[in-house]
Amino acid sequence: MEKVILVTGANSGIGLALCERLLCEDSRLQLCLACRNMQRAEAARSALLTSHPDAHIDLLHLDVGSVRSVLHAAHKVKARYNRLDYLYLNAGIMPNPQIDIKAFFKGLFSSNVVKMFATAEGLLTQQDRVNKDGLQEVFATNLFGHFVLVRELDSILCQAGQTSRVVWTSSSNARRSAFSLEDVQHRLGTEPYASSKYASDLISLALNRHNNSQGLYSSVICPGLVMTNLTYGILPSFFWTLIMPIMYLIRIFTNTFTLTPYNGAGALHSLFLKKPESLDPRAKYHSLTSGMGSNYTQPRQMDIDDDMSEALYVKLLEMEKAARKRLKEEDDNKQAYKKYLNQTE
Numbered sequence: 001m002e003k004v005i006l007v008t009g010a011n012s013g014i015g016l017a018l019c020e021r022l023l024c025e026d027s028r029l030q031l032c033l034a035c036r037n038m039q040r041a042e043a044a045r046s047a048l049l050t051s052h053p054d055a056h057i058d059l060l061h062l063d064v065g066s067v068r069s070v071l072h073a074a075h076k077v078k079a080r081y082n083r084l085d086y087l088y089l090n091a092g093i094m095p096n097p098q099i100d101i102k103a104f105f106k107g108l109f110s111s112n113v114v115k116m117f118a119t120a121e122g123l124l125t126q127q128d129r130v131n132k133d134g135l136q137e138v139f140a141t142n143l144f145g146h147f148v149l150v151r152e153l154d155s156i157l158c159q160a161g162q163t164s165r166v167v168w169t170s171s172s173n174a175r176r177s178a179f180s181l182e183d184v185q186h187r188l189g190t191e192p193y194a195s196s197k198y199a200s201d202l203i204s205l206a207l208n209r210h211n212n213s214q215g216l217y218s219s220v221i222c223p224g225l226v227m228t229n230l231t232y233g234i235l236p237s238f239f240w241t242l243i244m245p246i247m248y249l250i251r252i253f254t255n256t257f258t259l260t261p262y263n264g265a266g267a268l269h270s271l272f273l274k275k276p277e278s279l280d281p282r283a284k285y286h287s288l289t290s291g292m293g294s295n296y297t298q299p300r301q302m303d304i305d306d307d308m309s310e311a312l313y314v315k316l317l318e319m320e321k322a323a324r325k326r327l328k329e330e331d332d333n334k335q336a337y338k339k340y341l342n343q344t345e
């Protein structure tokens with residue numbers, strides 16, 4: 001049987017570019033596009049089929065920000081496939097981003113200018129909100145839903161005599177100082193995106209510790225700065241169009257300005273080609289682009305430690321248990337109410 005690959009957030013940007021690159025690599029792959037909006041998912045499948053008419057592309061409804069949707073989607077995946085070779089955890093959000101203009105101009109004339117363009121450290125804040133599960137939306141989407149998905153798919157990811165891979169689309173915006181074990185959802189701060197991405201770096205390390213012996217390997221990548229719906233949400237699109245020539249100019253000095261989704265998906269693609277045993281669990285694999293526009297991948301050590309990653313892993317397990325309990329209670333209450341209605345009729 002051909003390799004089975006599931007990509008979350010596959011209908012646009014980096015996720016869609018990854019699917020295109022994977023099909024160019026091997027058009028016989030079984031691709032599963034896991035998306036929250038089926039209309040956009042259909043459009044993505046049509047676009048992929050235009051360039052690869054014989055490709056095997058399935059769609060799966062998945063709202064990674066909802067635990068119920070994750071459990072339902074995982075159930076469907078297990079019914080559809082008897083193996084899962086690659087699970088790309090790519091869906092992500094950055095709601096209500098705000099740029100600190102003063103910090104931007106200050107950074108522009110400081111020795112930290114290259115770092116500022118690569119990581120946006122000190123430049124970017126977001127306004128988060130609580131979702132239906134009672135969780136912070138950024139945490140729920142970028143981290144927790146994906147964590148529950150990996151756990152739920154464990155039976156087809158960890159199979160005897162076979163290796164499987166989980167790849168997280170993290171970011172160079174991930175920063176230890178934006179994350180706190182006392183506030184893993186980042187309820188109290190203004191950098192939920194940086195916090196959620198740092199948490200995904202930690203969780204990847206923990207997944208390796210707990211699952212390598214069963215043949216499951218986890219890695220993290222950073223796509224660089226890519227022009228997608230996510231980045232277009234940061235500033236008005238006319239502004240981006242206006243500064244595009246400047247962006248290409250900056251790329252001469254900053255290899256992290258990958259700019260196109262194709263370039264951004266470079267590290268995701270290169271991990272597909274690498275043997276899992278050869279990967280460094282403490283490295284983040286960066287998509288980079290030279291001034292002339294050629295694309296390459298480079299591993300860089302992450303600022304993470306085992307104790308913190310284990311502590312977060314334990315916390316997420318507890319949160320997962322609580323979420324499952326809450327959903328079960330909801331289902332039981334619904335059942336009891338239905339029964340009551342039937343009896344009173």
Ligand SMILES: NC(=O)C1=CN([C@@H]2O[C@H](COP(=O)(O)OP(=O)(O)OC[C@H]3O[C@@H](n4cnc5c(N)ncnc54)[C@H](OP(=O)(O)O)[C@@H]3O)[C@@H](O)[C@H]2O)C=CC1
Nearest residue numbers: 009012013014036063064065091092171225226228229230
């Ligand atoms: N662009 C950049 O410069 C960088 C991006 N990244 C990361 O790359 C990843 C992909 O983002 P990018 O391609 O840039 O942006 P896009 O907005 O184009 O892609 C994000 C994808 O995630 C999906 N998504 C969002 N929320 C959910 C949800 N609750 N359930 C299911 N799918 C969801 C979106 O679906 P929909 O179309 O329905 O919204 C979309 O398909 C993200 O994790 C992002 O954080 C990291 C570093 C830099």
Ligand SMILES: CC(C)=CCC[C@@H](C)[C@H]1CC[C@H]2C3=C(CC[C@]12C)[C@@]1(C)CCC(=O)[C@@H](C)[C@@H]1CC3
Nearest residue numbers: 116117118119120123171172173224225243246
């Ligand atoms: C290029 C010019 C002249 C102005 C743009 C300034 C900022 C809008 C821009 C500078 C660094 C960028 C950046 C990101 C967003 C846009 C910037 C802040 C990200 C935070 C986008 C999402 C990510 O995950 C990061 C890897 C990006 C880091 C750099």
